[in-house]
Amino acid sequence: MTAIGRRRFLGYVLAAPTLVTAAGLDAGLPSPEITDLLDLNDLMTAAALPTANLITVEVGPDGTVSFALPRAEVGQGITTSTAMLIAEELSVPVGRVRVTLADARPELVFNQLTGGSNTTFATYVPIRVAAAVARSRLMQAAAAELGVAPADLTLKDGVISNRAGRSVGIGELSGRAATTRTLRVPVELAARESFTVIGRPHNRIDALDAVTGRKKFTLDLDVPDAKPAMVCRPPTINGKVGSVANLAEVRAMPGVTDAVVISTGVAVRAATFGQCVDAVRALRVTWKPGTAEGKSDESVLRELRAAEPPLGLRPPTPVVEGSFTFHFRSNSALEPNCAIADVRADRAEIWSSLKSPIVAQQAIAARLGLPQSRVTVHVTEGGGSFGRKLFFDAALEAAELSQRVGKPVKLLWHRADDSRQGRTHPMAISRVRVSYLGGTVLGYQQRHTSVSTDLGHGLGEIITALAARLPGGDLSFAQTFFQLSQTMPYQFGVSGRLLNETDRGFNTGSMRNVYSPDVTCARELVVDRLAARMGRDPRRFRHDFLHDERSRAVLAAVAEAGEWGRPMPAGTAQGIAFHSEYKSVSAALVEIDCRPETVERPIRDGVTGPRVTKAVFAVDAGLAVNPRGLEAQMMGGVMDGIALALTSSLHLRDGHFLEASWDDYFYTRQWNTPPDLRIIVMPSTSDRPGGAGELGVAASMAAVACAYGRATGTMPTTFPINHGTLSFTPKPTVPPIPPSPADGLDHAR
């Protein structure tokens, strides 16, 4: 039997008073014996595999099915897709499955990290196996109860019936299906042809809570005496406190209970966050230098150019080259960094949205001087992440502060803190050279040089642990990550790509992927230029050089739906691009309007610029567990791609970022949104889901860049394209956060 499409697995029934089941250890990779891991998803899945049997499905006496997902839900819809997997195998309504987020569980080792668009890929089989074991036990218990063979029973909507019409609910059977000693049992998963839940569009299971305000995020939790806290932060990146002139005065301000120096600044705790804002602004602090003192966009660009690996000797054939600059970008989610901490002498309890809670637990325990087992870390629902919540900066700070003042705290980063001291997507340059002769492409080389990306959130440890199984196992974390995540989808002869990193002075992280949007954008722009040099249509050229039919199919889908090649007025144009990753393929076609009347359309305190008037995006993510959720992820990816190409960046000047809020960091807004957007979810080409959470960004960004180049007649080389124009007046850095406005009543509308 081939590994793909395999349906027989071993699972466990665990000793417990109610029915609790888990997957066996063979339920992870399509082919567990492979010695070379092919890409980042294989790597992360292999790392999760040895602990797959520790993740359990539980059937309660009330007929509900519970599952504590060891991943973070931050908007990507994995609680919904997970409930769908369980509902499919257990034949219960999706609404009967309660998916919660597991606390940090160190025994899971590498199986509690949410990243690399890997969740559904890694958990698709193990979760179904656990649910299938539960189904098998329930059927056996019902058979005993009803006095018939299991084969004569049907399970539907959580009720098991025999042919005579007698029935019993799975809740009633939970105790009888349980076991007092752990059993290993073989199961067969539902056949794909029989699916009634997987593959059908389903609305999010948390939608009602979200639209009624009942959905609870970290700051919404009511932890006794966890009063608001904020930190007065330095005027330059990672500066340190020298001295504070007026601590006593600030402690006496209305509502303030504490004001103390911590490792990252001066923390205040008060009855309300509003009073924290006032206290932070009142502090008079002298600061020591940070880790990027005096640096600017220009100086970092010089560092990057100095660190760029050479492309090698220029071949004697014709070549097309391009060199591109990608500025710093903020991976801020709308929910800023925040955490609740209640630290006592002998234990600590933390609440935060964490994508790497085990590493957070280790780091917090070390900071507090407590054993790891004395630190409970609750993973809360997150208000977006985009990479930011792989880190636990606020949780670590909250723990330190709670210990310091001896009281529970609810710590929030002001938006200005999040923008200026928070994680950024690193600035990078990318140089591409393609050599060709006649109609043949002979070689493709790309050199990507980036400010160092911090992978110290657990992914680095995963890479280290599996290094022996990696091709080229002696590479650095970052180089391994780069090589595992980048592929060459075109038949471009001898191809090669290298990453070099420089400068560890910045707080960096991923931002809906680390390298792909920039690497792909550079590549696709050069592909357009190459096609033009060869006198070929950009779409036809891509079609002819793409490796496989699946890739050509998404390209054809957007070309057809987007009417590729239709006549466009001067100053407007179409762009088309392709990207593959996470065992998924995608293509984007956009139309952009760069005419002056559009670019200069007035919007108060916002950047307008060229408008993407239409976007068509096609995705083949293998088996789409929830097509509606997949569509939502692609939609978000398109909005991110538009922002990265056109408007959103951080400006570094004199050791700090100028941007301090959403009125000067120009993420896509309604006035930048394409009025016409179409997402095409391709028919599934695989029995397994690929990754999707970050997938949509790269092709979208590249298509917008290509369209801009074709509309203006000039290939853009610096991103976002408006970076050279500072479209706002920077807010002061001292005090570090702006005052709360008081004119809200004047703007009621």
Add this chain to the structure above:
Amino acid sequence: MPEHTFRVNGEQVTVEVAPDVRLLWVLRDLLGITGPKYGCGIDVCKACTSHLNGKAVSPCAIPVGELRPDDEVTTIEGLAATSGQELHPMQRAWLDHDVSQCGYCQPGQIMAAVALVRRVAEEGRAVTDADLDGLRNICRCGTYPRIRDAIRAGAEAMR
């Protein structure tokens, strides 16, 4: 400490706090009404959008001392009751279009949408693309197209 009396979601409330504390923090930190979210604190992201006497406002920019006893504050928690239904038509439209991703901005988005639809209705016209372009609420998950679709459907249902 001065007392401030106003109405929230149909009930009279009195809070004791300095008059310059912004309404957002009175709602969230003192009254435990957490539907309105913090996203910027300076009235630009609109995640805290709520209604004051039926119009959209940003509670992060309103000193609580400026409220009068008969001022009616409606947060997302109180929206459905204003329609006399279990869910407001705009909330239903949001569910129908499966708009929310992380959901953090959605209470503010819905409150802004309802105020927009009321405003254009008062002007005797339908919601236009320009109206939708003018919405300032940030959705960092990027679900803007579904927001636009839901507002159009919600506007129909509110007629």
